[in-house]
Amino acid sequence: MSQRVLLASFGSAGDLLGAARDLRQRGLPLLNAYTPHPIHGLEDLLAWRGSRLPLVGLVCGACGVALMLWFQHWTSAVNWRINVGGRPWNSSLSFLCVTFEVMVLFAGLGTVLAFLIRSRLWPGRSPALAVPGATDDRYVLLVGQQDAAFDVIEVGRWLQPYTPLELSERELEAV
Amino acid sequence: MAEAVLPDQPLIAGHKTPAQISAEISAPLGQRPNRTWWLLLAISGSALGLGLLAIGYELFTGIGTWGLNRTVGWGFDITNFVFWVGIGHAGTLISAVLFIFRQSWRTSLNRAAEAMTLFAVMCAGIFPLIHMGRPWLAYWMFPYPNVRGSLWINFRSPLVWDFFAISTYFTISAVFWFVGLIPDLATLRDRTAPGLRQRIYSFLSLGWDGSYRTWHRYEAVYLLLAGLATPLVVSVHTIVSTDFATAVLPGWHTTILPPYFVCGAIFSGMSMVLALMLVTRGALGLRDYIQQRHIDAMSWFILGTSGVVLLAYVTELFTAFYTGNPYEAFVFKNRALGPLGWSYWIMVCCNGLVPQLLWFRGVRHRPAAVFAVTIAVNIGMWFERFVIIVTSLHRDFLPSSWASYQPTLIEGLTMLGTFGLFFTAFLIFCRLVPVIAIAEVKQAVVAEQGGAAGGH
Amino acid sequence: MIQIPRALLELRRSRPRLLLAVAAVAFLISLASDPNRAWGSVLLAGYALCHLALSAAFMLAVSYPLGERGRDLRRVLLAMLRLLPYGAAAVLSVTLLNQGLYPWRSPAAHLSDFQRAWFLPGFFGLRALAYLAAWRYLAGRVERLVTARLAGDSPALRTAHARFVPLFCYTYALTVWLASYDWLMSLEAPWASTIYGLYAAAGGLLSAVAMLTLLVFSRRQLQPARVHLDSALQRDLGQWLFGLSCVWVYLWFSQFLLIWYVNLPEETGWLALRLSGAWGLLFYVNVGLNWVLPFLVLLLGEAKRNATVLGRIAVVLLVGRWLDLYLLIMPGVQPGGPHVGLPELAATLGAMGCLLSVVLPTLEREP
Numbered sequence: 001m002s003q004r005v006l007l008a009s010f011g012s013a014g015d016l017l018g019a020a021r022d023l024r025q026r027g028l029p030l031l032n033a034y035t036p037h038p039i040h041g042l043e044d045l046l047a048w049r050g051s052r053l054p055l056v057g058l059v060c061g062a063c064g065v066a067l068m069l070w071f072q073h074w075t076s077a078v079n080w081r082i083n084v085g086g087r088p089w090n091s092s093l094s095f096l097c098v099t100f101e102v103m104v105l106f107a108g109l110g111t112v113l114a115f116l117i118r119s120r121l122w123p124g125r126s127p128a129l130a131v132p133g134a135t136d137d138r139y140v141l142l143v144g145q146q147d148a149a150f151d152v153i154e155v156g157r158w159l160q161p162y163t164p165l166e167l168s169e170r171e172l173e174a175v
Numbered sequence: 176m177a178e179a180v181l182p183d184q185p186l187i188a189g190h191k192t193p194a195q196i197s198a199e200i201s202a203p204l205g206q207r208p209n210r211t212w213w214l215l216l217a218i219s220g221s222a223l224g225l226g227l228l229a230i231g232y233e234l235f236t237g238i239g240t241w242g243l244n245r246t247v248g249w250g251f252d253i254t255n256f257v258f259w260v261g262i263g264h265a266g267t268l269i270s271a272v273l274f275i276f277r278q279s280w281r282t283s284l285n286r287a288a289e290a291m292t293l294f295a296v297m298c299a300g301i302f303p304l305i306h307m308g309r310p311w312l313a314y315w316m317f318p319y320p321n322v323r324g325s326l327w328i329n330f331r332s333p334l335v336w337d338f339f340a341i342s343t344y345f346t347i348s349a350v351f352w353f354v355g356l357i358p359d360l361a362t363l364r365d366r367t368a369p370g371l372r373q374r375i376y377s378f379l380s381l382g383w384d385g386s387y388r389t390w391h392r393y394e395a396v397y398l399l400l401a402g403l404a405t406p407l408v409v410s411v412h413t414i415v416s417t418d419f420a421t422a423v424l425p426g427w428h429t430t431i432l433p434p435y436f437v438c439g440a441i442f443s444g445m446s447m448v449l450a451l452m453l454v455t456r457g458a459l460g461l462r463d464y465i466q467q468r469h470i471d472a473m474s475w476f477i478l479g480t481s482g483v484v485l486l487a488y489v490t491e492l493f494t495a496f497y498t499g500n501p502y503e504a505f506v507f508k509n510r511a512l513g514p515l516g517w518s519y520w521i522m523v524c525c526n527g528l529v530p531q532l533l534w535f536r537g538v539r540h541r542p543a544a545v546f547a548v549t550i551a552v553n554i555g556m557w558f559e560r561f562v563i564i565v566t567s568l569h570r571d572f573l574p575s576s577w578a579s580y581q582p583t584l585i586e587g588l589t590m591l592g593t594f595g596l597f598f599t600a601f602l603i604f605c606r607l608v609p610v611i612a613i614a615e616v617k618q619a620v621v622a623e624q625g626g627a628a629g630g631h
Numbered sequence: 632m633i634q635i636p637r638a639l640l641e642l643r644r645s646r647p648r649l650l651l652a653v654a655a656v657a658f659l660i661s662l663a664s665d666p667n668r669a670w671g672s673v674l675l676a677g678y679a680l681c682h683l684a685l686s687a688a689f690m691l692a693v694s695y696p697l698g699e700r701g702r703d704l705r706r707v708l709l710a711m712l713r714l715l716p717y718g719a720a721a722v723l724s725v726t727l728l729n730q731g732l733y734p735w736r737s738p739a740a741h742l743s744d745f746q747r748a749w750f751l752p753g754f755f756g757l758r759a760l761a762y763l764a765a766w767r768y769l770a771g772r773v774e775r776l777v778t779a780r781l782a783g784d785s786p787a788l789r790t791a792h793a794r795f796v797p798l799f800c801y802t803y804a805l806t807v808w809l810a811s812y813d814w815l816m817s818l819e820a821p822w823a824s825t826i827y828g829l830y831a832a833a834g835g836l837l838s839a840v841a842m843l844t845l846l847v848f849s850r851r852q853l854q855p856a857r858v859h860l861d862s863a864l865q866r867d868l869g870q871w872l873f874g875l876s877c878v879w880v881y882l883w884f885s886q887f888l889l890i891w892y893v894n895l896p897e898e899t900g901w902l903a904l905r906l907s908g909a910w911g912l913l914f915y916v917n918v919g920l921n922w923v924l925p926f927l928v929l930l931l932g933e934a935k936r937n938a939t940v941l942g943r944i945a946v947v948l949l950v951g952r953w954l955d956l957y958l959l960i961m962p963g964v965q966p967g968g969p970h971v972g973l974p975e976l977a978a979t980l981g982a983m984g985c986l987l988s989v990v991l992p993t994l995e996r997e998p
Contacts, residue, residue, distance in 0.1 A: 421893060486828070500743075
């Protein structure tokens, strides 16, 4: 489903935040932003929840722990026992080191992989929405136009105090 | 951190705008390298070449080309291994630990420091690999069902822990570095004229478009990676220390070894980062980004870790005599006064005494003096590993097995080769990606200039 | 917001010395029945109080914590310095007057030549005096510097402070290490573990930050108008607790792993005793209180912002710190197994009495 959006581009993070706060108070739907760096407080204005990706990390890490504790137990105490310096077959204390490393490996790789998939980032992909300068010094706000009553000129006037550098309208497939 | 001593300077000098920041940091990438760069590349490339020749010769001939013997089974190889792993740790410390503690001064350093981590771990990995003698069988370290009756690797062995630690460390460091690099690669992609370079940046930036949804997730992932990397770096050097400390060998088996090794690693790594940053900022003209406050902050780290290392020297020495174990006492007497005593005193002077100069403001404010101190620390920390390894080994329990250790030319060239690899990789890195994290510096500067963007 | 029981806080006013008196009576009774346990408990309380004060001094010296926002923290840390004389008195009563607690006093002890000289009773007592004199000097100097800086900071004061840091750090490191060897580790001489000094220092810092957190909260409860505790400061306290707790467990694990792994007869005894019987239970409870519980709770960022949770974690950690010291001292004093009775009650009440009758009133008297 496509959607018409208004792209308002600003020259500073402060202007973007001010504009976002203003438009939010006026009840306009803020869909997304394109910025050169993270801006703290913006996710609150966009009304987003915290990311659940750390949960993926937790689950992957827990899997790593379980796998390695079981695997070391199985290889050292079940499948092929070897007496190493008279230590117990299941030397849990010395198994903790490898378990820890594998936990970190699983949690780190799992989270990053989930992040890339979720954010649809992969090698060679061209940027979904090319906003010139959004990786340099432009701060762009995406405002949804939900009904025919959306008045671009009026919104433009509201945005004047924040010195928008550019206002444009686009039809987008997904935001 | 030490507010008492850190002056309130701006994070980045000269009130820069985001556009200026992207332009200035990526400027060196667009220009042709100057003559100094080529000269340095020629030197480090030659060192690398010599190292490769030495390694090739060793692989075809055998470990006998080294000066090891039955008593001294570890020499230059493991000394260099521990040395390089330690160098790598500062990168993780700066990028992860300081990130968690919201030290925004790190933004000028973390990219280069993380790159150093990767190169240093590569250098480190070479040594255990070639020490195996048959490195093409290195996969035997991995637990896989095999034809030897499925005799599994020994999970109680610290050397196996090491294999897991180093490979995890390299993987996670590389991933952490690359994730941090994605937004900057996108910046470069959008700044570079169409061509091969632009296509490479485009390919690697994964289609990053600055969407805030992605930033939102990115921040969560970055924090999580930092949270994982922090205990990881401690665990890696702890495991390296257990290679020694779990042996029933006076001079190796001592409970302080894990924290002592971790602090020593941070100590040498921070010194190496500082040395390289002093050179880089001169060579690339990034004085506004790497300032006195960075030198000061890193000096405090060096002083603090130097203190712990010094305390560990004193504790070990004292305890060896305190317990009355004759073997312990002998090892420490032999370390300081035996045939290799000179290496012990180099270690004590370079690691314990020379860094104390950094307490003086006058020294910290002279880049040349700071540079000299950092080089001394690196020499000292190399000798620390040498002292721990060789002086503990060369006097066996049985006097009839006593031996000495004389490194051969091949070992020397191999060591030189890793320095060549490290600096060659660093020089190429400076030409390919921004040495300073553009997006992070922007965020920090905007936050500091009173913009609404909060620092971490 | 954590509510510290009103009755407990009131004790500081209504019966300022009540707890101390009860502690003294309990101590005297237990002295008659089990003098070793009684003196061991005095050592525990004294060591804990000394370390609270000294670690507070360390934080004031090296970090001048958290810039402008940390004014309240600095006031609390300054008040904690007042514990030093009480801790010193308790420690000296053992190390000067009751060395019988230590096995090296017995003629039958197996000691190295070095230990025989090192533990000459007079030399041992002199060293204890020297450490405490050094701590008195460090704490006093830090107190003067920080009080002056709080009244009005100046470049000259900053420079004086910065110049004092190296002296402080080296004296601190050397004395904390040697004091831990002398006062605690030698309870099981000739056993030795090189990590002991770092372990003692990390434990001291952890207990001081936990106490700091708790005192900041109780101060806010007493004088809500005067304490400005923003969420950033609270998060910082949570982060320091989290970090130090992890450092502590790291040192704990390093020692455990290495002694367990190598299993040398001269080393393992210390650990084997603590893993046996009821001591073994306490050994694991100790990790639970000092690390597992704080780690799990503080890992969730929410807990660092929530004052109630943070306060509870600080209490858990303080109990954990007490147990950790108990496990360092008591198995050497009464190897048979842990007992809780009058001596332990005396030590706990005595330390709490010092806190309530010395630290809280100091905080209230502040300008």
